Amino acid sequence: MTGIAIGHDFEAFNLKISNMNIQQEKIDNLNAVLTINIDPADYQQRVDKSIKDQAKKAKLPGFRPGMVPAGHIKKMYGKSILVDEINNLLSDTLNNYITEQNLEVLGQPLPKVDDSKQYNWDFNDQFEFNYEIGLAPEFAIDFSSADKLTQYEIKVDDETLASRIKNIRRSYGKMTNPDVSADDDVLYAQLTQLSPDGSVFEDGIINTTSIRLDQIKDDAIKASLIGLKKDDELVFDIQKAYNNDAPKIAAILGIDEAEAEQVKSNFNLTVKNVNRLEESDLDQVFFDKLFGADAVTDEAGFRAKITEELESMMQQDAERKLQNDIYNYSLEKIQFELPDEFLKRWLKATNEKLTDEELEGGYADFAKNLKWTLIENKIIKANQIEIKYDEVFASAKASLDAQFRMYSPQALSEEQLGQYTVQYLQNKENANKAFEEVKALKTIDYIKSVITLDKKEIAYNEFQKLAQ
Template sequence: MNITQEKVDDLNAIVKITIAPEDYASRVEKSLKEQAKKANLPGFRKGMVPVGHIKKMYGKSILVEEINTLLSETLTKHLTDNKVEVLGQPLPVLDDTIEFKWDNTDEFVFNYELGLAPAVDVEITSKDKFTYYDVKADEETLAARITNIRKSYGKMTNPEVAAEGDVIYADLVQLSPDGTVFEGGITSTGSIRTDLVTDKKILKSLVGLKKDDVIELDVQKAFDGNETVIAKLLNIEEVDAKELKSKFQVTVKNVNRLEESDLNQEFFDKIFGPGVVTDEAGFRAKITEEIESMFQQDADRKLQNDIYTQLTSQTKMQLPDEFLRKWLKATNEKLTDEELAQGYDDFAKNLKWTLIENKIITDNEIKIDYKDVFETAKQRLDAQFRMYSPQPMPEDQLAQYTTTFLQEKENANRIFDEVKALKVFDYIKSVATLDQKEIGYAKFVEMK
């Protein structure tokens, strides 16, 4: 067997593999004997089928399989032994002029295209400067979060008169263009959430309503054409809600209001545990800490994006673009030329970042341990659970959820990639110059 690699240019190469009969004969013979032992054919006892009979029936398919296996092993070994860094996977060069007999006498010659990884020269120093934002909670954001938490632990009441934020339980009847009830039209009993009403004039008309009041409601205008909200209110399909033009007669049956929980010790203990918070000031401080912790995650993501943008821009490297386009088409049969043209630049940019990441990891001997992956996964799950309840999940239960979560290969790979990125960003932050800047949440959002 002979294997050679010919350099086309700095980013492309051709690997030629020549396989002679003596390279594959023993493998094929062994496979035929194994197949004969396992074969269960009419007229023969199991395991007693002659090898010649198996060869006559399955010889060609076994030969093809062994040649493919030998090619894969040979190519992989060549790339590994010679430390050839490739992008994508090698692509076979199709040659319609060559025909093989597949009779165990062929000398097989196969050529493969390689897309070679470029040399990456990246060095992070204190001359690399980034802005790191310290995002502070404003009163409006803090007040909204406190209200939501208090309502989560509050109680339902039925006031006589509706106010903003209430839910109006009502009968709705579809009207004709002339304002009369539409015969055979849509009728529904549903809940009108005033917090979802976007039209200020309509919201004003809902405030002050009481039981048995009757008004006319333009649902499209009230909810800004949100077919999901309209469909749920009228108990119809979203596609029908999108096309709906009619107004509705609304007859109020009841007003529901979720009252905020009192700021007392019982409430504090439910959220944070017994005795952790004892007064309103401590409660506000805890909620501020929680909000700003979430803001910090947003600030970290912005810093990461700024680092990604700057380094991919300033790190010069060429990619084997023609090969990569061909490889993308070969490995994604449904990918159209238009989709490839539209998405290739983003693909190339992300590939450049991967090469930068790998270079930083290699040059600085950055290690990624399972412990890092486990802890990151646990933090992500904890954050998800806290979206539904501010009270933390018991540590042993959270660890059990994390273990189960990471047993899914896709989840484990995703978290591994996240840890890898975080390790690289942590290194960059430790070397580059970070200009810390305090900023209010509202102004920060405008920048995103």
């Protein structure tokens, strides 16, 4: 790996840890090189102890267990033991030095390879190792009431309310099979892949599936699917129909997304059946199914209840937009550089399968997230904001509850949900994710408490345009 050339302008100082000499050469405010010199006196005691420990545990032919001479172990395994102990010593030394010097390091120290240095590994070598480190930048957090963002309060517009009511009524309605398809019907149809000349593609894709007319993106294609009867056929341009939506096309054709992206053929669509969901009547039976006995007794109460639920969901959308706006505003306001070249080398060193193209394509997002993490850490530390286990537990619990509700209308009991949360947090990766989510929310809450939030009412259909 190519190292950073050391210029003439650098700061250097020495520190002794366990009799070893450590020197830091500061290349600039974001990059430094650590040089560690190790003498035999620094490692001999550790190596001798490791050899003796292995001699006690070794099981070798010709020796009783625990009676293998240390000299024999040294002769057979001495060099590998020396290498291991030097590596352990380097790791301990680097960690201690970084901690004692209060260095804010990004990534991990990277060894600089120097092919000119050759060692005998004969227990008398003096070693010198060099490590590149990336340093966190200095920056100030200066949010104030002069910083302004819009906090939207979403109101349900008539179009959104009507659409939601229609969907709910259809969910509780009954299925019929009309002779002729109409807008919003579902066609149960067979799709057969065609060759460019219009003939059936040999060994091509054939799948029988449901096609919802309300999901067709192209108006002309949607119009062609209205007025069809059982056994009617037409040529169907699936990519145009779904606006090249690979996940949707994959689901319709019963193939994977990668294959769906490559499908350029038209399909023969043969109608097998026409399905229609009739809307449920607005009667007491319907109201009781939705809200429980006598909770709602008329259409006005029903509309008010749906409006309330919609605005509750929309408020979550508004909060997500505000959080995203704060995130982007913070990154734009608080400008600082990162040791980009070092970080790219570190990413490559710690991700062997990462290609140069993937690194260049993904680095901007990585750097953006790292900058946000540094801002978070500074706000948390400067304001002594605590992140308690109870808060992490509650956040993970709420997240799991939302996931379970997506798959089952029957909510889990508090006891069951609590047990799932405990199991979830026993996984280190899950626990870290939940912790980071709480930390991000606390950072956002702090910024919200300092800046000015201009409240603004907006209709949901107008808000959707902003969120795109």
